[in-house]
Amino acid sequence: MITVSAAGKRYGQAFFSLALEQDVVETLQADLERLISLWENDEELQALLFHPRIAREAKKKVLGRLGEDSHPLTANLLFLLADKGRLPLLPEIGNVFAELKDAHYNILPVEVRTARPLPEDLERKLLEKLQKTTGKDIQLEVQVDRSIIGGLVLKVGDILIDGSLQRGLEKLQEKLSRIQVSQIGVNNG
Numbered sequence: 001m002i003t004v005s006a007a008g009k010r011y012g013q014a015f016f017s018l019a020l021e022q023d024v025v026e027t028l029q030a031d032l033e034r035l036i037s038l039w040e041n042d043e044e045l046q047a048l049l050f051h052p053r054i055a056r057e058a059k060k061k062v063l064g065r066l067g068e069d070s071h072p073l074t075a076n077l078l079f080l081l082a083d084k085g086r087l088p089l090l091p092e093i094g095n096v097f098a099e100l101k102d103a104h105y106n107i108l109p110v111e112v113r114t115a116r117p118l119p120e121d122l123e124r125k126l127l128e129k130l131q132k133t134t135g136k137d138i139q140l141e142v143q144v145d146r147s148i149i150g151g152l153v154l155k156v157g158d159i160l161i162d163g164s165l166q167r168g169l170e171k172l173q174e175k176l177s178r179i180q181v182s183q184i185g186v187n188n189g
Helices: 006-021 025-041 043-050 056-069 072-083 087-104 120-134 165-178
Strands: 107-114 137-144 151-156 159-164
Touching (some): 056 072, 087 107
Antiparallel strands (some): 107 151
């Protein structure tokens, strides 16, 4: 989970408010996701935008090209962040924006890890149970992770529910390691 500064939170909240006001929430979120992905996967872009000897106007030219495919509000955000020397806040702003969007639309993202792909009927039942339990629209992301052997691991916000066979075996091993040999009726003689 990304740590969000006070400034990142303020920019994210303001940007989300504008998105709501102009009814472009989905568009702006897509813009942010695309730009953040570009940002995180292009070290040359980061080096250029953070280099102290590259003039702000040159950086803004690059940002202008990046913002060409974006909504005007997104392009303006990039220029504002460049002017204020706050470009590194972009991932934080994206995170705050996504959280506010989920809260506004009553969406709860849930990650599910299973050893094998879930059958459709089981995935549907899990989704229904989570929606009934939380009262929210669940956005389910299912990932296959063979290391958990069996069962499943749910991540809801900061809460981790580990119902995997791997975790069960680890718990059993912990319990067995605490038992002294003399307690189970084995003696050395």
